[in-house]
Amino acid sequence: MSAATHETEHHTSLGVDNRKLLMWIFLASECLFFGSLLSTYLIFKGESLSGPGTDIFAFEITSISTFVLLMSSLSMVLAVYGAQHGQLGLMKLMLLCTILLGLVFLGFQVYEFKTFASEGLTLSTNQFGASFYILTGFHGCHVGVGVLYLSSLLVSSVRRNGIGKETPLYIDIGGLYWHFVDIVWIVLFTVVYLIPAY
Amino acid sequence: MAEMNAAHDAHDEHPTTTIREYLLIGLLLSVITAVELVMSLYEDALGAILIPGLLIFSAIKFVIVVAMFMHLKFDSIRFTQIFAFGFVLATALLIAVVVLFAFDASDAIGGGFIGDPIEHHD
Numbered sequence: 632m633s634a635a636t637h638e639t640e641h642h643t644s645l646g647v648d649n650r651k652l653l654m655w656i657f658l659a660s661e662c663l664f665f666g667s668l669l670s671t672y673l674i675f676k677g678e679s680l681s682g683p684g685t686d687i688f689a690f691e692i693t694s695i696s697t698f699v700l701l702m703s704s705l706s707m708v709l710a711v712y713g714a715q716h717g718q719l720g721l722m723k724l725m726l727l728c729t730i731l732l733g734l735v736f737l738g739f740q741v742y743e744f745k746t747f748a749s750e751g752l753t754l755s756t757n758q759f760g761a762s763f764y765i766l767t768g769f770h771g772c773h774v775g776v777g778v779l780y781l782s783s784l785l786v787s788s789v790r791r792n793g794i795g796k797e798t799p800l801y802i803d804i805g806g807l808y809w810h811f812v813d814i815v816w817i818v819l820f821t822v823v824y825l826i827p828a829y
Numbered sequence: 830m831a832e833m834n835a836a837h838d839a840h841d842e843h844p845t846t847t848i849r850e851y852l853l854i855g856l857l858l859s860v861i862t863a864v865e866l867v868m869s870l871y872e873d874a875l876g877a878i879l880i881p882g883l884l885i886f887s888a889i890k891f892v893i894v895v896a897m898f899m900h901l902k903f904d905s906i907r908f909t910q911i912f913a914f915g916f917v918l919a920t921a922l923l924i925a926v927v928v929l930f931a932f933d934a935s936d937a938i939g940g941g942f943i944g945d946p947i948e949h950h951d
Contacts, residue, residue, distance in 0.1 A: 647905045655908045659915025666919030670926040694866050698859060705855035708898045712851065715843040799843075803900075810899045814891050820862075821887035825869040826880055 654804045658811045665815050668769060669822065672762040679757035687752055688824050689743070696739035697820045700774075703732035704813040707781075711806040714799035719788065722802060726785045729809065733778040740771045763823070770819060773812050780805055844903040854897050861886050 643649055677684060706728040713722030744764070747753075752760045784805050865886050872879050896902040901909050 645905075645907060647907055651908070652911070655911045659911050662912075662915040662919040663922065666923045667926075670923040673923070673927050674930045690866060690869060694862070697862055701858050701862060702855065704894060704898055705851065705858075708851050709848065712846075712848060807899055810894055813898075814894050817887055817890045817894065821865065821883050825865055825883050 648800060650800065651804055651807075654807050658807065661811065661815075665766075665770075665818075668762075668766045669819070672766045672823065675758040675762045677759070679759040682756035682760060683747075683750060683752045684759055687747055687750055689746070690824060692739060692743055692746075693820065693824050696736050696743075697816065699732050699739065700736050700813055700816050703729045703736065704810055706732060707806045707809045711799070711802050714802035723785060723788055726781055726788070726802075730778055730781050730785065733774050733781070733809075737771060737774055737778070740767065740774075744768075766823070767819065770812070770815055773815070777809050777812050780808060844900050846897065851897075854893060858890055858893060861890050 643652075645652065706725045710722050710725035710729060713719065713725060752763075754761055754764045784802060787801075865883055868875060868879060868882055868886075875882065895912070901912070
């Protein structure tokens with residue numbers, strides 16, 4: 632039995648793969664992380680006595696970046712599909728698309744941050760600015776980590792004896808992380824950008 | 830052991846979703862996002878239904894991605910339980926903290942909301 636085959640037949644007492652279980656536990660803990668940051672943002676939203684508030688947001692730019700992240704989730708699920716069905720060409724192409732779309736999203740975020748800073752909202756302007764930058768900045772960090780994670784999977788998949796049709800689980804687990812980053816943004820986009828100040 | 834292996838094998842089965850179905854789901858998510866954007870542009874006309882409407886659309890997108898893209902619909906129920914535990918705990922934390930700070934009992938006798946004028950008591 633090859634090492635790769637042995638890996639896919641990794642039986643556990645729970646009946647689920649430990650590596651995938653670990654990723655789900657990590658994602659559950661990440662919910663608490665973002666829940667804390669979002670609650671801090673909601674507390675300070677509209678409470679600052681000086682500096683710009685939510686009127687500084689530009690829906691058009693953020694809507695495009697949201698669309699980009701949604702499409703990256705679609706390309707990620709197609710990469711997982713390719714890995715699970717032995718279509719390695721599709722898997723590599725879609726991984727590359729996901730990485731590029733993630734970088735485009737980060738580019739939008741950097742542009743947005745620079746625009747806000749030029750309009751007077753920085754991390755130290757007021758409590759709203761601090762909580763906004765920390766919340767969206769940490770999400771951006773997660774996207775950045777995801778880009779590095781997927782890049783390592785892509786590099787590994789092009790190497791001989793690297794990730795292939797025997798080990799779709801690695802792509803599946805990477806996909807879980809990426810989709811989580813997407814669902815966090817779904818919540819942030821609605822709560823931070825679309826719902827007006829109360 | 831045999832039952833355990835059978836359960837494990839069942840979880841190893843890949844989702845039966847096709848590429849076409851994934852593309853349709855992606856299209857649906859894009860349409861919902863576009864509707865959300867249009868709703869936020871007409872906030873005055875929508876009035877009180879704006880925020881519940883946006884939260885419902887956001888929840889729909891959330892569930893679609895978690896169920897179909899993250900394959901929770903097809904995967905072991907244990908993954909759903911673990912993720913739901915973290916998500917429910919985070920939501921409860923968010924509501925508790927926001928309510929706690931929105932109604933600050935130390936601000937005035939009988940309570941007061943953040944942003945209310947500060948009352949001085951001699």
